[in-house]
Amino acid sequence: MDTALPPVRPGIGVEEARIDALLRQERERYAASHPRSAELHARGRRAFLYGTPLHWMQLWPGDFPVYMAEASGARLRDVDGHDYVDLCLGDSGSMFGHSHPAIAAAVAAQAARGVTAMLPSETGLWVAEELQRRFALPYWQLATSATDANRFAIRLARMVTGRDKVLVFQGNYHGSVDETQVEFGPDGRMQPRTNVHPNGMDHQRTTRLVEFNDIDALERELAHGDVACVLTEPLMTNVGMVPSTPEYHVALRAATRRHGALLIIDETHTISTGPGGCTRAWNLEPDIFVLGKAIAGGIPCAVYGVTADLARRVWEVKPPVAQGGERRFIHSGFGGTLVGNQLSLAAVRATLEQVMTEANYAHMTELAGRLARHVEAEVARHRLPWHVTHIGARAEYMFTARPPRNGSQAKLGRHGALESLMHLYLLNRGVLITPFHNMVLVCPQATADDVDRHNRVFSECLDALCAEGLQ
Ligand SMILES: Cc1ncc(COP(=O)(O)O)c(C=O)c1O
Incomplete structure (x- = not known):
């Protein structure tokens, strides 16, 4: 047995109190670093029936959504001047890259x-x-x-x-x-x-x-x-x-x-x-x-x-x-x-x-695999009872040891605060993933460096979640 590894963690494998504390930190960091988005959202609340052009846009973690300025390929820039590697890609609408x-x-x-x-x-x-x-x-x-x-x-x-x-x-x-x-x-x-x-x-x-x-x-x-x-x-x-x-x-x-x-x-x-x-x-x-x-x-x-x-x-x-x-x-x-x-x-x-060519799909699939392999290795390093599913250009990490067999099992494996924390942690460090669960999608213009940015921040996030003692 490898005694250097922490024990396998039960449940979702991380303390609720730590999730809550980190989520508070990330919310504050997000609010402080996105003043222009906050200002535009305040205006939007007076103009849109549900505060945003599509009510779902309010479901992005944080107290207000990122307002986008422009996007190209695998990159998106917001109105506060932050650049993101975009692995959300409009929840698949821009699967083939922004403005190809x-x-x-x-x-x-x-x-x-x-x-x-x-x-x-x-x-x-x-x-x-x-x-x-x-x-x-x-x-x-x-x-x-x-x-x-x-x-x-x-x-x-x-x-x-x-x-x-x-x-x-x-x-x-x-x-x-x-x-x-x-x-x-x-x-x-x-x-x-x-x-x-x-x-x-x-x-x-x-x-x-x-x-x-x-x-x-x-x-x-x-x-x-x-x-x-x-x-x-x-x-x-x-x-x-x-x-x-x-x-x-x-x-x-x-x-x-x-x-x-x-x-x-x-x-x-x-x-x-x-x-x-x-x-x-x-x-x-x-x-x-x-x-x-x-x-x-x-x-x-x-x-x-x-x-x-x-x-x-x-x-x-x-x-x-x-x-x-x-x-x-x-x-x-x-x-x-x-x-x-x-x-x-x-x-x-x-x-x-x-x-939608074979060559583009081969590239997207290879990079999504690179991301999934890293997530899998990090989850194993921390002995977390999580899994990652990868197929083609898409991958997702979930907080259960095994993939769900059906929708009810999948719902039971959801954890709103942990999902929000991971979204915000990544977003605050230049990586966008799908807001509703931890789904990532890789477009043809993405590079290994883009994926590695996600992977680096993912590792940091797990280190913060699994560190001993509350910060
Ligand atoms: C599988 C599937 N079908 C249909 C839709 C609806 O797409 P739209 O909102 O573009 O009409 C979605 C949206 O997420 C979807 O995931």
Whole structure:
């Protein structure tokens, strides 16, 4: 036994009092060093309904969010002049780096040549054909956000199956899609999420909820015969990362087919795994494939693709009133005048053609691995009961000894104060990570030095957390 090492630590492995003391220090340091952000936020509270343009922006640790000045590649500068290595990347929206030169040039050129005409263009056709090739699905449609793409995918599923319910997993996030805003209550029954107003939704009518990686529960819920679709990420990324296995996906696919439910795979985050997402890497067979956020380098856009079989079933469903004559009927309800605008399409084309390349993914994956290996070694050095999950360009450290199997386990492993402390500790030393949990993402422009900056500060943070005696 190596007596130089401290004993394995129980629970989260660090004293609550130390976390609280360090968090106080870091909050004070943050407030003192970000006066301009504080001033702008004070103004924002008088102008924005929830204090920031998007209410989530208030969830950054610290008493106010960082106000950004500019960003490029893997770097972001705030209004107080601090430079950060950005491993948050807009919670995946800028997965391929801020203002990637190829995307910025394509957008600038298109902005001068017409943005919105509600007409198709050859660029759009190029995009659809490239999506066909890359994701092996024959028919594609666009939306302005991943949330909308998921809504439209659910609409298609309901249309063709004639069923009402969407099956989702505990701890899921697929955007602000009303049907998905559910969780298990203390009595083990599905209830509206406590932090989301139910807004008149009757979730008992619209939704079934199951734990991830639990095929028996999935079978039981699908057996009711009222599920139009299962909506899932290949692995969960929004409640902490919850890995899955290829075997699980084989069983999930077989069960959905057997029970006549469609399978929607949402790769909005997991496209960080590789140029074809997990779908290509693991040979998944979704009926509908959804991708948003980074697909246009952060410009609003999302895409969804469907199988030939599903397309045929969609065409067979006649809307109550045909528009545009017998042969050209359309189904309304898939809204968005700005969908398929030329700016977004130019950005998608540049992203697919020049940025989502094998070479870029190899670089991103190598650097995310460098980060994960360091975190793993440091966690082991301090004998902390934590683990790190790494897949492709994404990694996450969580405060449990083993990766969670499902959303409930992941929630139990969360520790708000410790998460906030680590965020602020890194932020105060020039590293941004995702604000909601400790997820990091590496973009193509990041360097080994950028990752090593994270790694150095991470080590310092663990040393401070595990030092003997309170400071
Ligand atoms: C897996 C997944 N799908 C969909 C969304 C919704 O994306 P947007 O907010 O861009 O609509 C998110 C957002 O985090 C997501 O993580």
